[in-house]
Structure formats: C-alpha cells, structure tokens
Amino acid sequence: MHVFPAFEFYACGDHGFTLDFGQQIDININGFVIHLFHQLQKNRRSYILDIIPAYSSITVVYNPLSFTKCNTNPESVIHEYFTNAILQTENIQATASVDIIRIPVCYHPSLAPDLEPVCKYHNIDIDTLVTLHTQKTYRVFMNGFLPGFAYMGTVDDRIATARHSNPRKKVAAGSLGIAGNQAGIYPFESPGGWQLIGRTSVSLFDLHSDNPCLLKPGDQVQFYSIPIESFQS
Amino acid sequence: MSIRIIKKGLLDTIQDRGRYGYQHLGINPTGVMDFVSMRLANALAGNEEQEPVIEMHWPAPVIRFETDTCFAISGAAVIARIDQQTEIPVNRTVFVKAGSQLSFEKKLSGARIYLAVQNGFNLTPWLNSNSTHLQLNHGGHHLTTGAVVEFNKALSHTISITKFYPWYIQSPIDLSDSTIHFTRGKEWGLLDETMKELFKQNIYQISNESNRMGYRLNGTPVYLQHSTELISTAVTKGTIQLLPNGQPLVLLADHQTTGGYPRIGHVISADVPKLAQFETGQSIRFKEITIEEAHQRLKNLDLYLKQTEIACKLRMADL
Known part of the structure; x- marks a missing residue:
C-alpha cells in the first residue's frame, strides 16, 4: 500500500480527538480512513463512545471521566491508540474486494x-x-x-x-x-x-x-x- | 403502574445519556440536554444515575400518576402543584397517591424540567438507548396527550397523602453567572487577534431559532481572515461552529454527526447542562480555558453529583 499520508492530530473539545489528513476528497485517503476505522473498532477501548470516519479524517469521542481514576492523560492514551491502528493499517497489503x-x-x-x-x-x-x-x-x-x-x-x-x-x-x-x-x-x-x-x-x-x-x-x-x-x- | 399525559407540553420526551456507538452511521446520539438535572432527579427518586427520565419544556405537561408514586423534579425553577393545591418543590423526593395530578403553574428560571420516578420507566431500548430520536420519531417516547408510560416496578408501600422527604439538594448549576467556558477549536487560529478578542468580549444573545439541535447566538459578527469552506468532519456536542453570517452555532444533544462550518471552539462538557438551561433571549459570554481545566471542572462536577447520589442513598436507607 502507499506511504501513510501526512496528518494532523488535534483535540475536538474536551471529549474528542481527530486525526485529519487535510482538505481533500480522495479515494486513497478515504481508504486509509476506513482501514483505520476498522482497526480502531477491532481494538475498541472502554473509554470510547464513538469512532466517526469522514472524507479525510477520523474522530474518536471519549468519556473524559474514564481517565480520572487512573490519572492518565487522555491525549497520550488516545494518541497511542491511533498510532497502533496506523501501524496495523500499514501492514494491509491490498484493499479487500467489496461487493x-x-x-x-x-x-x-x-x-x-x-x-x-x-x-x-x-x-x-x-x-x-x-x-x-x-x-x-x-x-x-x-x-x-x-x-x-x-x-x-x-x-x-x-x-x-x-x-x-x-x-x-x-x-x-x-x-x-x-x-x-x-x-x-x-x-x-x-x-x-x-x-x-x-x-x-x-x-x-x-x-x-x-x-x-x-x-x-x-x-x-x-x-x-x-x-x-x-x-x- | 404508570403515568398518563393529561395535556401535553411544548416538547416532552423520554431521554437518557444518549445513544452512543452509532455516529459512524450518521445516527446522532440525542439524549438529555442537561445531564446534571437528570442525575439529581434520579438520585432523589432513588435510581441509578443513568435511568431514563422525562425531559420537559415550557409550557410543561399535566401528568397524572395512575399509581402510588415516588418521584422528583429537577432542572428549571418551577412552581408545581399536585391537584392544583399542594406545592411540589424542585430537588426534593416526593410521594403521591394514585390519581394525583401534577401541573406546572409558573416557571421562574431555566429552560428544561426533568422528572424521574422511582424504579424507572418500562421502555423498549433501540440500539442500547431509551433516548427519543425526534427526527426519526423512534426510540424512547415522544409524549403527547393521552400517552401512558409504564413503571418498571410498584412501590413497596402504599401512599395515602402527598408528602416529601425532609431534605433537598442544591443544584450545582448557577444561572446567575452567564459565563460559558470553551476550549479552542481547530479553526480558532483562522480568526485574527481582533476577532478572537471580539468573540470573547461579545455578549451573545440566544436566538429564538435555538432548539435541541443547537443554540444559535447573536452578537457583533465575527469573521475569519479568509472565508473558508471545509469538507465535512465529525462534530460533537458543544462544538461552536461559525456560520457564514459571522454568528456562532453551538451544537447540542440532537446535533448532526458531521459538519463543514469552521469549528472555532467547543463548549466544555461541564458547562453544556448550564447552557441548556439558558432560554431564548438570555445572554451568555464565552471564556477560554485549557482542556486540562475543562477536565478538572467535569471531574469536580461529577464528584459533587456522586456525593449527592451517595447522600441520597444513605438517607433513604435510614428511613
């Protein structure tokens, strides 16, 4: 598969993070987004409320209160959650055929x-x-x-x-x-x-x-x- | 073992904390506008915090309890009466006998009223939630005149006269302070310094085009340095979109899952319940804080509610 495209990682308020590939409607980029979506779904965590793929971005909605007990930083935890999914996506050889x-x-x-x-x-x-x-x-x-x-x-x-x-x-x-x-x-x-x-x-x-x-x-x-x-x- | 809507109000629906997990399909979460008042009503009724409640607006409905009931109302400050006589205070645990009729006489402040009944309502969940999806007219229950909502369980004792527990709880929502805290959105940086300052100094009036989907605000217009159109990305509860006319739109419980307007900020989770209690025509001001501070505020609010829930449980166990 192609090299993983450049992205930005930013907060969506106090209960979301978005991975954004920029302002483009592109089949390859959207393909990455959907692969990522499936990877994130497969490894779903208890703090996740929703995973929302869009044209060229994907947003995770989380429950901030899930992080208060263990005193961890949601940003680093969710960044790692995305990073692991990206690594999995890079291993995918070809787009699965769809009906x-x-x-x-x-x-x-x-x-x-x-x-x-x-x-x-x-x-x-x-x-x-x-x-x-x-x-x-x-x-x-x-x-x-x-x-x-x-x-x-x-x-x-x-x-x-x-x-x-x-x-x-x-x-x-x-x-x-x-x-x-x-x-x-x-x-x-x-x-x-x-x-x-x-x-x-x-x-x-x-x-x-x-x-x-x-x-x-x-x-x-x-x-x-x-x-x-x-x-x- | 039910309640009956004798006369419907402006908008009466069953809601819980929302239908999460389906936004990738375009299914928006809906749920209560003010989760603080929902939790208070449930705590006073002796329920778990996530038990579905009735969310009401003004004018509020007339409701008959078809059976002996323990209930609580929270949210807007209202004068409510049983059978047009005994006044029912908000944020108190109330017991009424079968046939009692609850009506709302006057609203002093706030926009939404929540009603919880002990043991909860007997509902059929749709996609793991009992929130009413108004657009689909599915899930939960959009209550109209004549609607009946069954209870899960009857009270263990009979009630002969309207009575209250001798304590009340204090809502942490303070409507006398019109400050709404926000964190920066992705497109905040597209505002120049003057516009950023203007957004923070503006006294915004809540427009009459506001509803459960979002609040439209009116103030001195704020514009981006270069007008821009974005391809759709996910938006969430609290997202502050800047509309092309320079006015903000704050997305609330029934918001769409995606949007393309610039996201200049996000109302913090802890302030969404308060914002939801401000009415059309009232004014608010935005104050910026960091995400860490936003989390701290939510944590403090949750702690207050947890303590209240425990206190209610202990008091009830004592009686």
Missing part, C-alpha cells in the same frame, strides 16, 4: 423535480443523464447528515451540478440527489438542497434491524434504471 450494492432508481420527472432542469442546464437529454449516472460505480466516503445518509462519489463532471442555494423544505424519502460531484439518497423525508434526479423504493435505513444502514463507509454502489411502471413507492 457492489445495486440500487434500482426511477429517473422520471414526476418523481425527481430537478431531473429536467439538470438536463437542460447541461444541455443533454434524460437518457444521456441516466447513462452517465448509471455507468459508474460510486464509493461511499462517509455517513452523516441523517441516519443512514451516505455521501457517495464521484459523479461524472458532465452531470455534476451545484446544490440549490435555497434548500427545499421537504425532500421525499428515497430521493436520489447530486451536489457537485457527490451523490446521496435521502433515507427519510427531510429538508435538503441537493439536485433530485431520481428516486428509489429501496429502504436505506431499517429501524428494526441491529444493522440499520444499507450503505456504509467503503461500500461500492451502482445505480440501475427502472421504468416508472416498476416503481413502488
């Missing part, structure tokens, strides 16, 4: 209010947009914003579109949106500013499962087009 999660999407103006405006903006027809959007495999870089919401990339430059400056008050559950080169699906009805180009009836978040999210950091996703007749809301 591709295939998601049916109905690209139809009646379900996707921004489909026609986005096509018009790029001066293409709907079929071309669908081809450009479905021929790629997307990587889940991180979860955030809403439970089960996955930030995926990267959307082809020929259809990439900036988000709305005024977010919608209501976006339907299952809406597939793009924001710049990012793609994402709203697991629930919520406010949102992404350009809505399709909709899926696949459930992204199952409240009754111990493993509630369909999409997790590091997953590979491909979309395929279904006709409106096959769409069940």
